[in-house]
């Protein structure tokens with residue numbers, strides 16, 4: 001166990017911390033730094049060893065921030081109204097509107113708050129995705145952001161306990177006395193801020209919403225987000241928010257590791273392929289819309305297939321049309337040979353690809369637009385970019401559902417206080433980040449808003465926790 005503290009008092013069971021924060025991801029560090037800067041003695045408890053600290057935040061690249069004029073890291077303007085429309089479009093209105101508005105309004109302060117604490121940003125991105133206007137990219141990614149925040153946190157006297165999972169919370173009548181560690185010790189606090197992420201790494205809990213198929217999910221992020229704290233909060237009367245089976249899941253290479261594969265295992269070739277299930281049947285329109293608008297449904301689609309596996313099949317033209325993933329595709333000179341390598345039924349695969357090829361229209365496809373080049377007579381049809389898979393060699397990517405994060409969490413108010421089942425806020429319990437993101441994101445996803453929710457509510461939780469302690 002590593003300890004970094006000016007006053008080594010973790011082992012003093014009678015010591016009462018002003019603030020304990022559970023989880024050293026983006027939300028936890030934002031909360032801890034804010035509380036400490038306001039004068040609170042602050043302890044951060046992190047389940048992972050130091051090298052693996054920071055949960056899913058390690059894998060991130062950017063956050064989405066509103067701004068009325070160009071900043072040093074964002075171009076042009078991204079107004080409240082536009083951001084709000086974008087959020088309503090993806091959530092279809094399943095959100096707490098007051099908290100959603102608060103998140104967008106407060107997103108203004110995030111990049112400068114982080115910069116002032118050592119986080120560096122890339123110059124605004126150029127390019128066709130237009131992300132340089134809406135999303136600020138961390139120089140060196142999420143890991144560099146974490147390192148900078150941890151360095152700052154240490155410099156202002158925040159204590160860390162790594163390799164230490166909180167296993168339970170001591171809560172009586174909506175008041176938290178402290179936390180229980182794996183070795184049975186209790187650490188006491190005046191305020192508890194829970195920022196322990198979602199429960200996406202707990203396949204048993206996922207199975208309650210998804211059934212047995214959950215065992216075949218790959219977890220794109222940390223193995224430490226098991227939902228222990230969320231479960232403890234719910235058992236002790238916190239009001240849940242969001243549905244058990246709502247999650248962000250994309251199709252990733254089936255060869256990716258069970259945990260922590262990160263962003264490099266995502267397969268972006270679906271729009272230029274025919275995607276077959278293990279029975280060599282196509283099951284969804286691969287060309288329904290531009291990939292950035294569709295990639296997040298493919299985790300769920302693959303999860304719905306037998307054994308939760310699928311195969312994207314391309315020819316030597318199709319394979320050039322997207323950014324390669326970290327895994328080289330499986331390659332063969334014939335479709336039959338490729339099917340054999342992928343353990344697909346050979347005759348059925350050849351038949352499906354033949355039928356697909358015959359149903360494709362003549363002429364080249366144009367991937368820059370929704371070109372309407374659709375197959376005819378198939379079920380389902382491919383409605384854009386339908387080009388025959390004819391030119392060897394042929395390529396195949398095995399696909400599995402890759403879960404990014406879950407949405408079910410605890411309800412909070414605008415002070416980041418956890419709401420209990422009687423509708424009242426708990427006296428000294430706060431939540432920020434993925435553990436409460438379902439308040440804002442009831443469904444759908446907007447790239448970069450995960451880090452924004454964590455940053456905004458982390459700052460609010462830290463300020464609120466400190467306010468009553470330090471009379472600010």
Ligand SMILES: Cc1cc2nc3c(=O)[nH]c(=O)nc-3n(C[C@H](O)[C@H](O)[C@H](O)COP(=O)(O)OP(=O)(O)OC[C@H]3O[C@@H](n4cnc5c(N)ncnc54)[C@H](O)[C@@H]3O)c2cc1C
Nearest residue numbers: 023025026027047055056057061166221433434448450451
């Ligand atoms: C591959 C990938 C890419 C992503 N890219 C982006 C992106 O570019 N932009 C974006 O906005 N979002 C992105 N996200 C989502 C983003 O990671 C989350 O929204 C954000 O990191 C959540 O921050 P957090 O602090 O709430 O949780 P986390 O960063 O996951 O931190 C939670 C911490 O709690 C700790 N913990 C858990 N249980 C316990 C316990 N019982 N005791 C002690 N500690 C515990 C964990 O070890 C972890 O360190 C991505 C996610 C993934 C998986």
